[in-house]
Each structure stands twice: as C-alpha cells, then as structure tokens.
Amino acid sequence: MRGEAMLVGTIKLNVDAAVGSTSTALAVLARDHTGVPIKIWMKKHISCLPVQAEAALVLWAINLASAEGWTRIIIEGDSKICFDALSAKNSIPPWNISHIVSDVLSASKSFIYVSFIWVRRVCNTAAHEAARFALQSLVSISFSLDSLPLVLAIACKADFPVVPPFFSVM
Numbered sequence: 001m002r003g004e005a006m007l008v009g010t011i012k013l014n015v016d017a018a019v020g021s022t023s024t025a026l027a028v029l030a031r032d033h034t035g036v037p038i039k040i041w042m043k044k045h046i047s048c049l050p051v052q053a054e055a056a057l058v059l060w061a062i063n064l065a066s067a068e069g070w071t072r073i074i075i076e077g078d079s080k081i082c083f084d085a086l087s088a089k090n091s092i093p094p095w096n097i098s099h100i101v102s103d104v105l106s107a108s109k110s111f112i113y114v115s116f117i118w119v120r121r122v123c124n125t126a127a128h129e130a131a132r133f134a135l136q137s138l139v140s141i142s143f144s145l146d147s148l149p150l151v152l153a154i155a156c157k158a159d160f161p162v163v164p165p166f167f168s169v170m
Contacts, residue, residue, distance in 0.1 A: 006033040010072040010113070013061045014124050017045070017053035017079075018131035024048060025137070026057045027130035028064055029156070037126075037156045041142045042134030054079035055100040058086065058116070062107045072113040076124065083118035129155035 006012065014029045024045040030038040041064055045053055058075060065073045077083055085093035085101045093101040108114040121128060130152055134141075143152065 006074065007072065008033050010074060011038070011065065011068075011070045012074045012076060013065060014119075014127035015054070015057045015061050015075060015077040016124055016127035016131040017050060017057050018128075018135040019047075019050050019053060020135050022047065023135065024053045025131050025134035026053065026060060027127050027134050028057070028061045029127045029130055030064075030068075037145050037148070039142055039144050040130050040148065040152060041140075042130055042137065043140035044134065044137075049096060051079060051081050051094065051097055052100070054082040055085075055097040055104070058082060059100055059104050059107065062104055062114075066107070066110060071111055073111060074115045074117060076117045076119045077127070078119055078121045078124045080118050083116050086116040087118070125158060126152070126155040 010033050012031045012033075014031070016027055018025045018027075024047050025042060026045050027040065027042045029040045032038055041060075043060075045056060048056075054077060058077065061075055062073075081094060082097065082101075085091055085097060086104060092098075133149070133152060143149065148156065
C-alpha cells in the first residue's frame, strides 16, 4: 500500500513464505483499499525451495481471492524472482516454478484487474510475521480483523501506520 492509490473495491494481498529446517509455511494478508486488514490466511506447505514456496503462495492467494469473490486485486511479495516471472511480459520463468507461474497467469484471467508487484521485505513485514507465526503453528488457520493475535495486529499496524484506526494496539 505504501504510496500507491487503490480504487475502491481493490484488495491488496501481501504474501510471504517462511522456510524452516523441516517445514514451510505460507501466509496471505488481505487489505481493503484504505489499508485496513480484512483477513489473514496461514497454512503449512510441503518442504521445498523458497522460490517454489513463494510461487505456490501466489497461486494460493489467487485462489483465495477468487473464492472471496474479489475481482480487482494487487498481489505484493518480496520474492523478486517469482514476481519478475509474473509481471514481465514474455519472460521465461525459472524451470522450477514455470508450471506454477503458468497456473497463476491462467487463473488471473478470471479477474477484472490483477497486478503482481515485487516489494522489499521491509514493505512486507506483516505478511512476513504471519508466515513466521504459521511456521510455529500446527494447523492451517485464518483470522479476521477482530480476531488477530496481538503479534499480528502489531505487525499490521507497523506495516502501514497511516491507515484509519482499525484497532487499538496496547
């Protein structure tokens, strides 16, 4: 959300994967056009290379957005290789994510508007914290704004502090 204007009805999905020594976790943070968090989804994923986890994560985010009925989305993440493969016209993605990139681009055709944007990790803090939270969790889970654990509420507020007050963090 940092600095870009979004149309009313556009949803921004920040995504991040956390790769541990024995497992991988994925997290998607959805925000409305004003920056207020709507929902966070987290789940365990098969152990794999970080770029493969990030690509699978973008596909999961596209599928979540479709299931929610959103038609205008921006997906942001900090995997430069993955986002370059998704946003560059006529690029050839690395072979180990090429099939996932193809699936993402195919699924994205069902939306009115989709944008894939690479951001630095510092601009993706809340999704990063959610992925780390998921790595420690034993189950897949989702949270809405009113049920965010304190650590995620603080990360969301710190990630974009100029949004209208949506919750108070003590």
